Amino acid sequence: MQTCEELEVTQRVREIIDELKARRGYTKKRVCDLLGIGQSTLDDYLNGKSSFKLDTLIKLSQISRLSLSDIVEGTKNYDRQLHETSDLKIKQLIRKGIELSFIVLLGSMIGANFLLLVIPLLVVFTFLSRKEPHGQLFSAFILILSVFELGLTIPFERYIYGQYSSFIQNSTIFSIHLLMDIITFVCIRNYQTISLFILYRKPLKERLVYFNTSSILSPLLFTYLIFCLTDAIALAENLIRHLDKIGINDSFAARFSHWTFWFHHYPEIKTTLVCFVLFLLYSNLMLHRSPKTISLS
Numbered sequence: 688m689q690t691c692e693e694l695e696v697t698q699r700v701r702e703i704i705d706e707l708k709a710r711r712g713y714t715k716k717r718v719c720d721l722l723g724i725g726q727s728t729l730d731d732y733l734n735g736k737s738s739f740k741l742d743t744l745i746k747l748s749q750i751s752r753l754s755l756s757d758i759v760e761g762t763k764n765y766d767r768q769l770h771e772t773s774d775l776k777i778k779q780l781i782r783k784g785i786e787l788s789f790i791v792l793l794g795s796m797i798g799a800n801f802l803l804l805v806i807p808l809l810v811v812f813t814f815l816s817r818k819e820p821h822g823q824l825f826s827a828f829i830l831i832l833s834v835f836e837l838g839l840t841i842p843f844e845r846y847i848y849g850q851y852s853s854f855i856q857n858s859t860i861f862s863i864h865l866l867m868d869i870i871t872f873v874c875i876r877n878y879q880t881i882s883l884f885i886l887y888r889k890p891l892k893e894r895l896v897y898f899n900t901s902s903i904l905s906p907l908l909f910t911y912l913i914f915c916l917t918d919a920i921a922l923a924e925n926l927i928r929h930l931d932k933i934g935i936n937d938s939f940a941a942r943f944s945h946w947t948f949w950f951h952h953y954p955e956i957k958t959t960l961v962c963f964v965l966f967l968l969y970s971n972l973m974l975h976r977s978p979k980t981i982s983l984s
Contacts, residue, residue, distance in 0.1 A: 693738050699758055700744075701733055703751050722746050805961055806833055812968045821901035822971040824882060828874045829964065836867040854929040857950070861925060864957075865918035872911040875904070902974075903967045910963055917949075917956050924949045 707713040719726050722743055731737045744758055751758075809830035816823035840863055874881060926933070928947065930940035949956075 694735060696739060696744075696759055697733060697735060700739065700747065703747065703753070703758065704733075707751065718750075721750050803837070805965065806830065806837070808965060809833065809968075812972060816968075816972050819971065820882075821878070822903070822968060824878055825875060825901075825903070825907060825971075826968055828878070829871060829968075832867055832871045832874070836863065839863050839867075852929075852932070854925065854932045857925045858922065861918055861922040865915060865922060868911055868914040868918055872908065872915060875907055875911065878904075901971075903971045906967055907964065910960055910967070914957070914960055917953070917960070921949045921953050 704713075704718055707718060708715075713721075715726060715729070719729050722729070723746060724732075724743060728737075732739050732743075748758055809826050812826040813823055813830055816826055840860065843859065843863075924946055927943045928950075930943060931937050
């Protein structure tokens with residue numbers, strides 16, 4: 688049984704665990720895994736049947752980013768510190784994601800092909816997201832389709848571009864981008880079905896992991912919907928700007944020949960969307976990284 692002082696520590700530990708569940712989305716199993724104890728052991732601690740071991744409290748302090756004295760002695764502001772550290776982590780993720788997006792955006796502005804910048808980052812995300820199956824699958828989808836898109840556009844730009852009218856050239860490029868963005872949207876939307884097909888030889892337990900909800904699924908789908916809309920508008924604008932190519936009277940078609948806004952801003956719009964996708968993948972990766980623990984003798 689626990690003493691009165693130990694019961695006070697237990698109450699503080701219970702509050703900290705509740706905050707971890709509420710603010711960081713941790714489950715009871717997740718907390719136990721991070722503490723290195725079983726769920727029944729945690730229940731015994733919280734029910735006062737046994738006392739917390741020092742190494743367990745130290746690990747809890749590392750996870751919650753509180754000092755050990757805050758937990759044991761119960762300083763008045765320990766709960767506020769837990770809120771602040773959680774908020775600080777989110778702010779750090781946003782800042783790092785913005786920095787990453789800024790690098791890609793800067794590279795595109797100085798003339799670099801943004802796909803050539805994005806692909807290495809997607810390779811890194813796919814490799815580092817091994818512990819987060821949703822992020823790894825999304826990164827792999829985008830990586831494979833980006834490489835395929837690059838394989839279609841680069842040969843066209845080098846060997847075919849300039850041999851046909853601007854109407855044909857732009858229509859082809861916009862159509863390729865639209866097709867690949869639609870395929871990416873469909874793959875992300877149906878990632879559960881695709882994962883079952885890819886992992887059909889894996890144990891059922893591993894496949895069922897993909898049926899858990901992903902926090903970035905909705906933002907990713909919305910972003911790729913904007914991708915498709917951007918491509919469709921660019922394609923439509925190109926058609927309207929060249930109405931004379933499809934048999935419309937020249938005098939009437941000339942009224943729309945100055946419609947070039949989307950054509951001139953298309954690279955910047957696409958690059959901004961790509962940066963947002965990178966931000967989502969990077970944030971998801973960081974949120975699912977386990978906090979480092981120190982081996983205790």
